[in-house]
Amino acid sequence: MQLQAIQQFLETPFDGFHVEVDAARERADIILNRAPLNVISMGQRDQLRQVFEALDAHPQVRVIVLRAVGEHFSSGGDIKGFLEASPEHVSKLAWNVAAPVRCEKPVIAANRGYTFGVGFELSLACDFRIASETTRYALPEQNLGQIPGSGGSARLQKIIGVARTKHMVMRAKRISGEQAYEWGIATECVADAELESTVDALVDELRRFSPLAQRTAKRLINDNEDAPLSVAIEMEGHCYSRLRSSHDFKEGVEAFHSKRPAVFRGE
Template sequence: MTDLTHRGQSLLQELDGFSIEIDAERERADIILHRPPFNVISMHARDQLRAAFEALDEDERVRVIVVRATGEHFSSGGDIKGFLEASPEHVSKLAWNIAAPARCSKPVIAANRGFCFGVGFELSLACDFRIATDTTFYALPEQKLGQIPGSGGSARLQQMVGVGRTKDIVMRSRRIPGKQAYDWGIAVECVADAQLEATTDALVDELRAFSPLAQRTAKKLLNDSEDAPLSIAIELEGHCYSRLRTSDDFREGVEAFHGKRKPVFRGS
């Protein structure tokens, strides 16, 4: 366990089925699902994952967060028995917990191999970037249990691929292979399974090279304007652009461009 601090510190003790690693030199944090063989995500782990993202968002050592898993599968989904045992109040918080990657101001990457089902898929959909492999299958299989996705899965998916494809995935409990997910725009890359780690590393380093302030601004703008009318989205973009024009990072970027050198961004 790392030395993370958070106002919900007690939640970060004795992590349930996952671990956290911080590489300060590479400005990277990894949340690693680890409950072999299928990395089932418990009800308690959902609360802990939320707290972990909130703590990492406040950690100055971290620029980029990666969600990955040990073994051949990202996650086969949630603890089904836990749903029947949880209180209605607890169940009502599930979507808020799983949306933690989206609320996090820093870039979040989901590295998906093997099964990425149910809440594992929903957690990945809440991330900014999904990297799939030729072994990946995405699915929202809740119809097989007489249920529907409950942590934002159908809603986020519909925003990405439209209502027709979402109905095809949700109402038929279809498994979508990584290549098809890439073709549909769910995943940003689909690589050979052996290349997942290297591809993830490369994306982390690419994102670290940009201004932290510009990255945070872009993420929040895109999230806030996702379901806004075009005129409102353009207005919001203009305000964000105007604010960044006065930043130290923008000045550094312009000066580096004209000086034909690599910019050194400081996030201010």
């Protein structure tokens, strides 16, 4: 998709969210804006997937931030929508929610207040979760006679293990941002007033690195999640070898020896 077509697409009205691109800071924000609870509709999930794919192809974007207006990130999905959706549509939910995982670029979730259901699942699909002290994470589907359907329990189990996942899923328990940080769900937990500045700092930090090395690291880590240790080490070696011939690695080494900031091109 060409840049002009991407920009035109990102300027179209979306269901329950909008997009802001700051080319000067190489940053794009996907902002949930159905206040006060930012409920995520069924159709919105497909649009979110399309936007993540467009931003992944955007040449002026290095980092993507998923955030929300108001006091709550999202209370979850539109309950009525589940009963109205076709089986075919429902079967695509997990694929749509996994869009941040498939992005080659780093994706940050900025969480505050309620981060429930699909709001939590979307956040779990991101690379970094910055939580404010007001954050409450939950997968409350048991209250509806259901289970998480978009990767929530599966991703959570990889992060916190079986016992804690059962505690959250089978008992529909909420945990705080601080507890999520202690359990390894959140990358950081900060005062609510510091959420935006913390996310800003992380965006700028990630922009300092080689886009090529960032893409390689993300894909390697994701692909090796279920691999045996010997296979993971072998794949890491292959990726390391490929990066050794890149312009960015040469630039990084020369900049280190010259004691100057590296200027990476993603090549």
